[in-house]
Amino acid sequence: MSSKREQSIAERKARILEAARTIIARDGYDALTTRGIAEAAGVTAPTLYNLVGDKTAIISAMATASVEELWGRLHLDERGSPLAMADAILDEAYAQIMANRELNRANLIALERLGIAYAYHPARDDPGAHAARRSVEMVQYTCREAQRLGQLRGNLDAQLLAEQMFAAYRAPLDDWLHDAIDASEMLRRQRIGFYTVLAADASEEFREELLARIAKLAASQTVHPKMEKEAA
Incomplete structure (x- = not known):
């Protein structure tokens, strides 16, 4: 060719x-x-x-392309620290969604309607699982670097931590997708989730930094405008 x-x-x-x-x-x-x-x-x-x-393949290709585009922008080895890497993954993913929120919301809903779950499963080989595995790989890279630097003790496997961090990312994304929370609350919850999982295996100094960040985020919870209206 x-x-x-x-x-x-x-x-x-x-x-x-x-x-x-x-x-x-x-x-x-x-x-x-x-x-x-x-x-x-x-x-x-x-x-x-x-x-x-067909249409299913096109929707799947869009989802895969979105994750690969995120990988291409991250440059994790240039982020300076594992915590900066973790923050960059969340911030870049958030920026990507917000750059065209209606497209991304519609695409995620389309995946659901087609029965293609954006969920991690090592035995599945559908496009949703592939995109999820690539997402887990981003976080696993971060966890391994934190272990190398002694910020994580290594009592928990980097793969296990990465899977749990991805789960902590997905749940708020689903809530935003179905309009239960707004975008800023989604990002706040995702960040708390990342920090909480890392704290489970963190060294004493790193754990204190994570807990301080979690406490600050916990004090900044937002209320969805829709919920505020209903409460009034």
């Missing part, structure tokens, strides 16, 4: 995914059809199927 052909395929794939993002962000999951995506991307329906696949 020539480089020109490879470039052409990559460009058409990118157009297909961008068309899908535009449609789902503007009109929601129900408006997303392979015919509509093909027309918006300027390709034929057979080309769309050959390059990406």
Whole structure:
């Protein structure tokens, strides 16, 4: 395959995914059809199927691309400290969601409706599990670096810690997705979750720093505007 052909395929794939993002962000999951995506991307329906696949494959590709994009921006080895790495993972993921919140909300809802869970499971090989594994790898890198520096004692395996940190990330994301909390509260809860898991295996000095951060975050809980209105 020539480089020109490879470039052409990559460009058409990118157009297909961008068309899908535009449609789902503007009109929601129900408006997303392979015919509509093909027309918006300027390709034929057979080309769309050959390059990406059906609607499920397109939604899955969007989710995978989102996680890989986050990996590409993180540069964890340049963050200076494990705690800065952990914060960067949360902050960059939050920035990515907020950059196009309607698209990301619609995409996550679409995954649910298609039965593709963005959840960690080592034995599953679907796109949701792949994206989750990549997310766990980001946090595991952070935990291993903290162990290397003695900030984590190593009594708990880095993989186990990373899985629990991912779970602490996912629960507030689900609450935000279903409009139970706002975005800032989602990030606050995710950060508390990360720090709490790290504190379970932290050295005494690192644990004190984590507990101080948790206490500060615990004092800054926000109330969803919708809940405030209902309470009034």
